[in-house]
Amino acid sequence: MDIVLFGIQGSGKGTQGKIIADKYQMRIFETGAELRRLAKEDSSLGKKVKNLIEAGQLVPNEIVMEIIENFSKDFNKNEKVLFDGIPRKMEQAQSFDKLMKELNREFVCILMDISEKEAYRRLTTRRICEECKSVYPSTYEKEKCEKCQGKLITRQDDNPESIKVRLDSYYKETMPVIEYYEKTAKLYKINGEQKIDKVNNEIIELLDKIFT
Numbered sequence: 001m002d003i004v005l006f007g008i009q010g011s012g013k014g015t016q017g018k019i020i021a022d023k024y025q026m027r028i029f030e031t032g033a034e035l036r037r038l039a040k041e042d043s044s045l046g047k048k049v050k051n052l053i054e055a056g057q058l059v060p061n062e063i064v065m066e067i068i069e070n071f072s073k074d075f076n077k078n079e080k081v082l083f084d085g086i087p088r089k090m091e092q093a094q095s096f097d098k099l100m101k102e103l104n105r106e107f108v109c110i111l112m113d114i115s116e117k118e119a120y121r122r123l124t125t126r127r128i129c130e131e132c133k134s135v136y137p138s139t140y141e142k143e144k145c146e147k148c149q150g151k152l153i154t155r156q157d158d159n160p161e162s163i164k165v166r167l168d169s170y171y172k173e174t175m176p177v178i179e180y181y182e183k184t185a186k187l188y189k190i191n192g193e194q195k196i197d198k199v200n201n202e203i204i205e206l207l208d209k210i211f212t
């Protein structure tokens with residue numbers, strides 16, 4: 001059983017995704033990371049990706065699907081995959097369903113649910129480490145990164161205008177996908193506004209059930 005993890009920016013999706021993948025030995029499929037990895041590869045798909053990135057173009061849907069297909073070729077049926085941030089829009093959801101069917105893989109969806117107001121608050125107050133790019137919420141009061149002692153700064157695109165653009169695109173493009181899976185697949189909601197440990201416990205409780 002694979003997992004498709006949904007959540008607006010600031011929902012803690014990335015953090016939880018890593019914890020889950022670790023605990024259940026799942027492979028994470030995250031489009032951005034996969035694109036960067038492929039761009040370094042000397043394959044025809046790698047070259048395609050590299051050209052698109054260099055041209056600063058968005059990666060078309062067919063190529064995203066080709067990437068997932070390619071990704072899923074090198075693991076066996078028993079391995080579980082955690083899809084992070086994909087499908088992002090309706091046209092992707094349809095191709096994704098088709099591909100998963102062809103690959104004979106089943107999945108359930110988990111939504112890290114937080115309000116738009118909370119997402120906005122978290123994104124406007126978070127800081128990142130200049131060196132290792134670790135993200136720190138406003139509740140972290142120290143001036144330096146816990147991991148590498150780097151300086152903590154506000155990311156340039158964490159300004160109110162660009163945050164608004166990112167949140168708006170989530171509601172416009174990804175929300176319909178979530179509503180679609182509420183109807184056509186299994187979608188579980190986790191209250192992402194709780195403390196990080198509590199969120200994690202809830203997810204683990206849920207996954208323990210799903211995976212048994």
Ligand SMILES: [Zn+2]
Nearest residue numbers: 129132145148
């Ligand atoms: Zn750091």
